[in-house]
Amino acid sequence: MLDKKIAIVGAGPGGLTLGSILQKRNIPFVIFESDESPEIRDQGGSLDLHPSTGQAAIKECGLYDEFTAISRPEGDYSRVVLPDGTVLRDENLKKKDENVNESVNSGDRPEIDRKDLRDLLLKSIDKSNIIWGKRVSEIRDDSSNKQKTIHFVDGESLQFDLVVGADGAWSKVRRLISDVIPHYSSITLVELWAFNVSKDNPELSDYTGAGTCFMIDENKSVISQRCSNDSIRIYVSLRVDENWQHDSGINWDTPEAARQQLVDGYFNECAHEIKDAIISAKDNLVIRPLYMLPIGYKWVHQVGVTLLGDSAHLMTPFAGEGVNTAMFDALELANAITSGLDLDTSLRNYEKKLFKRAKYYAKDTWRNVQVCFSKNGGEKLNDMFSGKLSAMIPMLLLYVYDTVTSIFE
Ligand SMILES: Cc1cc2nc3c(=O)[nH]c(=O)nc-3n(C[C@H](O)[C@H](O)[C@H](O)COP(=O)(O)OP(=O)(O)OC[C@H]3O[C@@H](n4cnc5c(N)ncnc54)[C@H](O)[C@@H]3O)c2cc1C
Structure with a gap:
């Protein structure tokens, strides 16, 4: 078993997916969440989980059958x-x-309400692994043994070998590794x-x-x-x-x-x-x-800390990728943590892939923003839904651009 103390900051879809997969793989962890309880805040509307990202992560959590039972395929219409x-x-x-x-x-x-998704993920995690009402104020590098120290607003501080920032748009964890703000x-x-x-x-x-x-x-x-x-x-x-x-x-x-x-x-x-x-x-x-966050946002790798989901690649909801990417990041990070390789090497590999993926989805999302606020946007959106070639050209160009630039990275 991995002999590292792991903290996940944030019990959103990204943090909970990571927790769920780690628990399934018998890796100890603790989630710190600022909300006082799961019920305290409206979780927002409905979202669709995509087969190769959100659904792939749900499968890895062992929750696919339950997801299928409560999700709405017709919500895709x-x-x-x-x-x-x-x-x-x-x-x-x-x-x-x-x-x-x-x-x-x-x-x-299929579409699922955010609350139902959160409840599904929560059911798969031992209650003792989530500490509610625990708001992180800062992460510091002030330990002598390479660990990171999490400082909480209640005055407590705790040390971990790996701190995962799953704390959304205004991430406190991100502040340790980058000055960039949304x-x-x-x-x-x-x-x-x-x-x-x-x-x-x-x-x-x-x-x-x-x-x-x-x-x-x-x-x-x-x-x-x-x-x-x-x-x-x-x-x-x-x-x-x-x-x-x-x-x-x-x-x-x-x-x-x-x-x-x-x-x-x-x-x-x-x-x-x-x-x-x-x-x-x-x-x-x-x-x-x-x-x-800026399209193509990256950070310089630091030992013992990483990000997933909105904290790593906040984007607007116009391509419906935010939750899907957050959950897929969680799956990839769980794979990195349990790969058997040296943890730091695995984290570097995880981040490298995340940067490429995030850039791709951020560009796609930004392109959709242009469509969704343009004069003939309805026609363009209809073409995209119909899979018309003219509507696919920007995606193809994006793909070619990413392939070419990745060769030179
Ligand atoms: C109006 C709207 C509609 C959207 N629709 C879609 C959609 O249809 N499809 C889609 O894929 N995406 C959608 N998104 C995007 C999606 O909501 C996010 O991408 C997704 O929630 C990211 O998950 P996350 O776990 O990374 O972060 P979050 O969901 O933001 O979760 C972060 C968690 O961290 C906690 N936290 C924050 N700060 C601290 C702290 N200091 N200490 C401890 N805990 C902390 C928060 O309370 C929260 O529980 C939408 C977003 C908006 C605003």
């Missing part, structure tokens, strides 16, 4: 609606007519929730379908997403300045008026069903300016 209400694509039709002459998503990227991506989301939609808001339910409905226009989009428990989340996304939330003149204290101001100010030209979706999603409103 997409609708694409133009600002004037024209429906360019509706994969929900597949449910009604299997012979529909339209390419549809295959359902191999920058504003140019996009702010206004997240709106609607509960009991089949009874209370059937129009929104139909508009959204079983999966996600996209409406894209220049500098704005409305992405409406089905979640479990008969609820829907709408991401009203705008390309605006970082301080827009404060400078927009929208009175966020009165959500009903704020939703109307949003519609009047940004979506007045849109079809009524798009405006109605925003107005009628009345159960919660959360404003999220989105931040990202």
Whole structure:
């Protein structure tokens, strides 16, 4: 058995996946999480796990059957609606007519609510391996025996041979190895929730379908997403300045008026069903300016510390890769830790692969941001979903670029 003390900072999907796989492989570890308990905070909406990354990690946790039982393959269905209400694509039709002459998503990227994913991963980890309400303030290199010291806000400090930063966008662990901090991506989301939609808001339910409905226009989009428990989340996304939330003149204290101001100010030209979706999603409103790390972000390797997930490659959610990459990082890191090689050599190899992978997904995500906020973005997105060659060209160029640059790295 590996004779190293391992700490994971953060019990998000990345940290929990690493914990789950290490536990399965009998490697001792401890997770420190700042949340007081798993229930304390809303975990966000639904996300899809991709076969070669998120699902591969879930399989390695031994949780694939349970994942299959609670995930929603039909959550993969997409609708694409133009600002004037024209429906360019509706994969929900597949449910009604299997012979529909339209390419549809295959359902191999099932959706799962974040809370359900967290609960699934938590069930696979001994309770004693997670310490809740334990916020890390700083990691220091102040030990004489090559260990790293974790300092907590409660005044305690503990030493470990390996500290894994799985502590998300504003990672404290990252600060030990790099001065780089995330920058504003140019996009702010206004997240709106609607509960009991089949009874209370059937129009929104139909508009959204079983999966996600996209409406894209220049500098704005409305992405409406089905979640479990008969609820829907709408991401009203705008390309605006970082301080827009404060400078927009929208009175966020009165959500009903704020939703109307949003519609009047940004979506007045849109079809009524798009405006109605925003107005009628009345159960919660959360404003999220989105931040990202620079594309191609790297750090210089240090003994006894590494990163995974958002702490290593924070990106906006427009390619749906964040959780998938975080979980795949965790799988790769677990493989590195248990490889039987010298730990430091394994970590260097892990980081080298992570840098390439993260750059690839960060570029892909940034390309999607350009699509999702462009004038003919709906058509472009539809082409991407249809796998049309013209839509694939940027991906192919990206692939060629990465292959060529990797030869010279
Ligand atoms: C609106 C929105 C929608 C998204 N949709 C998708 C999607 O559809 N698909 C997708 O793949 N990705 C999506 N993402 C991205 C995804 O949420 C992240 O990439 C993913 O959660 C990263 O996981 P993580 O474990 O690295 O970090 P996190 O999920 O951020 O987890 C970090 C954990 O560390 C804890 N922590 C932080 N600081 C400390 C500290 N100092 N001490 C101790 N603990 C600490 C936090 O409480 C948290 O539990 C979305 C993101 C947003 C904002």
